[in-house]
Amino acid sequence: MSAPQRERRVGAGNRPNVVDRRRKYWNEPKLGWWESFYLFEVLRGLSITGGVFLRNMKRWMTGKKGALTAYYPEEIRADYAAHNRGKHVLTQRPDGRPQCVACNLCATVCPARVIEIQAGFDPDDPAHPKYPERFEIDYSRCIFCGFCVEACPEDAIRMVRQVPGLPVPDRHPGMWLGKEELLNWQPARDPAKPYPPKPKGGA
Amino acid sequence: MIQDLVVHGVFIGYAVMMLMTVGLILTWVERKQAAILSDRIGANRAYLRIPFTQVKLIWWGLFHGLADGMKMLLKEDWKPDSYDRVAYTLAPWFAFVPVMAVFAVIPFGGELQPGTFFGWFDGPAEWFGERSYAMQVAPLDAGLLVVFALGGIAVIGAMLAGWSSNNKFSLLGAVRAGSQMISYELVIGLTVVGLILIYGTVNLVSIVEQQSGTLFGFIPAWGIFLQPFAAILFLVAAQAENQRIPFDLPEAESELIAGYFTEYSAMKMGLFMFAEFIHIAIIAALFTTLFLGGYNLPYMNDSGFLFPGGFEVALPHVLVVLLQITVFWVKVFLMCGFLILVRWSLPRFRYDQLLRFAWRFLLPLALVNLVVTAIAVWALGGMG
Numbered sequence: 001m002s003a004p005q006r007e008r009r010v011g012a013g014n015r016p017n018v019v020d021r022r023r024k025y026w027n028e029p030k031l032g033w034w035e036s037f038y039l040f041e042v043l044r045g046l047s048i049t050g051g052v053f054l055r056n057m058k059r060w061m062t063g064k065k066g067a068l069t070a071y072y073p074e075e076i077r078a079d080y081a082a083h084n085r086g087k088h089v090l091t092q093r094p095d096g097r098p099q100c101v102a103c104n105l106c107a108t109v110c111p112a113r114v115i116e117i118q119a120g121f122d123p124d125d126p127a128h129p130k131y132p133e134r135f136e137i138d139y140s141r142c143i144f145c146g147f148c149v150e151a152c153p154e155d156a157i158r159m160v161r162q163v164p165g166l167p168v169p170d171r172h173p174g175m176w177l178g179k180e181e182l183l184n185w186q187p188a189r190d191p192a193k194p195y196p197p198k199p200k201g202g203a
Numbered sequence: 204m205i206q207d208l209v210v211h212g213v214f215i216g217y218a219v220m221m222l223m224t225v226g227l228i229l230t231w232v233e234r235k236q237a238a239i240l241s242d243r244i245g246a247n248r249a250y251l252r253i254p255f256t257q258v259k260l261i262w263w264g265l266f267h268g269l270a271d272g273m274k275m276l277l278k279e280d281w282k283p284d285s286y287d288r289v290a291y292t293l294a295p296w297f298a299f300v301p302v303m304a305v306f307a308v309i310p311f312g313g314e315l316q317p318g319t320f321f322g323w324f325d326g327p328a329e330w331f332g333e334r335s336y337a338m339q340v341a342p343l344d345a346g347l348l349v350v351f352a353l354g355g356i357a358v359i360g361a362m363l364a365g366w367s368s369n370n371k372f373s374l375l376g377a378v379r380a381g382s383q384m385i386s387y388e389l390v391i392g393l394t395v396v397g398l399i400l401i402y403g404t405v406n407l408v409s410i411v412e413q414q415s416g417t418l419f420g421f422i423p424a425w426g427i428f429l430q431p432f433a434a435i436l437f438l439v440a441a442q443a444e445n446q447r448i449p450f451d452l453p454e455a456e457s458e459l460i461a462g463y464f465t466e467y468s469a470m471k472m473g474l475f476m477f478a479e480f481i482h483i484a485i486i487a488a489l490f491t492t493l494f495l496g497g498y499n500l501p502y503m504n505d506s507g508f509l510f511p512g513g514f515e516v517a518l519p520h521v522l523v524v525l526l527q528i529t530v531f532w533v534k535v536f537l538m539c540g541f542l543i544l545v546r547w548s549l550p551r552f553r554y555d556q557l558l559r560f561a562w563r564f565l566l567p568l569a570l571v572n573l574v575v576t577a578i579a580v581w582a583l584g585g586m587g
Contacts, residue, residue, distance in 0.1 A: 039435065042549060049548040053240035060239070068242040 076162060085146060085159035088137055090182040097125075098183060100156035102132040106148035114138040115148060135182060139164050140175040206331055210317060214340045218306050221532075226481040227268040229539060233480075234267065236540065237547045275473035283368055283466045290367035295467065295474035297360030301353040302482045308346040309488050310408045312338030312498050312527040313505040319520045337408045338498075338527070346407035347399065350489065351392055354444065357478075358384045361453065361463050364475070368466035376462025379554065380453035383443060386561040387450075390440040393569035394433040397576040398493055401429055411497030415504045421511045423501035426494035432572045434494045436565055441486040442545060443561070445479065449549040452557055487538030491531065495538070498531040 035041050056066030070077045080086075091099045102119035120133035148157050164177055231246075238245025247264040260266070282291070315338050318331035336342075343349055358381055365377020402410045416424040427434045443450035454462030464475045491497060502510050503526075507518040518526070552560065 045548050046544060049240050050544055052242070053236065053544065056239045056242065066239060066242075067244045069244050071244065 072163075080161065080163075082161065084161050085144060086163040087160050088148070088177070088182055089158050089160050090135065090179065091156055091158060092183060093128075096183075098132060098135070098156060098179065099154050100132045100135060100152075101128055101154055102130050102135075103153065105151045105153065106157055109147045109151040111145060111147065112141045112143050114142045132179060135179040136176050137182065138176050206317070206334055207336075210315070210334075210336050211340065214336075214338065218311070218340050219303070221311075222303060222306055222481050222484060225484045225532075225535070225539075226477050227272070228265075229480045229483055229543075230268045230271065231265055232539065233543050233546075235264065236543050240544070240547060272473070275470045278469040280471065281468040283370065286369050286466070287367035290363045291466075292471075294360050294364035294367060295464075295471045295478075297363055298357060299360075299474045299478040299481075301356040301360070302478045302485055305350050305353045305485050306488065307340040308343055308349045308407055309485075309492055310337060310339040310411055310497060311488075311531045312524055313412075314338075315524055316520055338524070339408060342408065344406050346410075347395060347405040351388065354384075354388055354391075358388075360478075364467065365463035368463075370466050372459045372461075372465045373463050376453045376459045376465065379459075380446060380463055383446070383450065383452060383557060383561075386558060387440045387443040387565075390561060390565045390569050391437060391444060393566065393573055394430075394436040394440065395493065397430050397433045397573050398426055400573075400576050400580050407492055407497075411492055411499065412504075414496040415499045417502070417511060423496060425496040425501075430494070430572070430576065432568065433576075434490075436569050436572065437490065437494070438542075440561075440565060441490070442542060443557070445482045445486055445542075447479070447483075447542070448546045449551050450557060451551060452554050455551060483539050483542055484535060487535045487542060488531075490538050491534040495534050498527040500526070500530050503527075503530075 059066035093099055100117075102117050104117055104119075107113075107115040107117050114137055116134065116136045116138075117132050118134035120131050122129055122131050125131075144159070146159055149159055164181075235245045237243075245264060246267045247261060249264060249267040249270040250259040250261045251266050251269075252259050314335045316331075316333070316335045318328045318333060321327040321331075341349075361380035361384070362377050365373040365375075365380070398410070399405055402413050404410060410426075414423070414425050418424050418428060422428055446453050453459075454464070459465070461472075464472055467475060500508075502508050505523060507523065508516040510516075
């Protein structure tokens, strides 16, 4: 159907014998007899798109996903790496309170200065009297470097594979995640870092 | 006479309500179908929240059409600095009303005998008596001619809009719309003349009734089997008449912003869009009526089914009426789906290609079809 690949001459004026053998990346826009009749080629195109439609509809109907795109932010993109770290979580003690002792090391090390901690005093817990009253991360500025995780002496802040639900109507407070959001981590659903951590060495 | 008034009032209300609903739903169908056939999910964020609860009805984004309507109603009705006030205001209505009015002559069901609907109540049954009505808003003998007359008015809407908004893009779009719609109206007219020759009438009710028979005893006598070429030509020309891709030259976004309604905003622009979506439904309804046997299933007539071989199933009148209405709308929706599939599959023509296609390709084919049909009808001694 398509015309034979013609060799194009480059700079034919001054270098008549140089032949351009580069690969051509486009099709010859020539219509053959059959294509110029339009109708059957149009029907072929319609059968392709219609077939894709029926295939995807069948997938949706049988409870599978019939699309390549992802619900954002409800769904983690399939092509995110297993070691992608897009969201902070605060780990918890068995009673559900944050493991954080409000030492401010993460806020100090943070190059983007996005962590804000307000320490509080809890007389009922003599082992950990200092706790974060407020722990907020500004995701509009966070650069996801992970220094906060490395700086933490208590393994109180970690990063997980999810992304924060950021499509919000306003930047503030929408893109600030507070203690409540950071604490609702579900360890059972995070295969990257089991919680509580396995004891080191052979136990 | 009061009975006639009541019945036709019901018909009019029903037709307007159904067209509005179908237009609204088609916006959703268009979005979702386009999304699904291109491996996307599609609009799914608008929801209705049941008051005083947190129950959100998303329903696969079905309420995006409502959200669009709200947005168009609440937008500023912006007007250009200099424009022709009267024409500018009238143009959306000239585009919208003829499209709606075409449905007046399309039969959406067979004979209706209102008396039989009130089996348990003697009053209304006696009041309606033996009266019967064709389910059609305006039972005009000139059915098809009315369709073309109203189609001609729609051109005026586009021309008025383009001329009155004092914008070069609008004017270019309007000129394109005018020449395109006139060219393709000619093709539509010629394709349908073949059908008129076969059926011997322009009355849509009797056209549909003639399609409830069979050919050679087993093929349903639908227009698409009698006039396959006319069916294809009609679909192509109707898509062009509707100014949708691949024939959306009047509003080619990459060239003309939005064509003849560039300067329109808010609900005036919404009327143009809505007219386009209702036009899809109208084209589908016309195609159903002319080529797909209208409101009848194969082998079905006003009293029940008559299968080939003489096997007959009689149905009560109420059931027949409901079945006919359902079948009509199912066919219309399938056709709408096909038209939307075409719109999302094909690339746009260039403008010279568009006109050449109409005048040098479709028009001769339509003429040939007409001549062949005329000879066949003459040779067979008038099939209708």
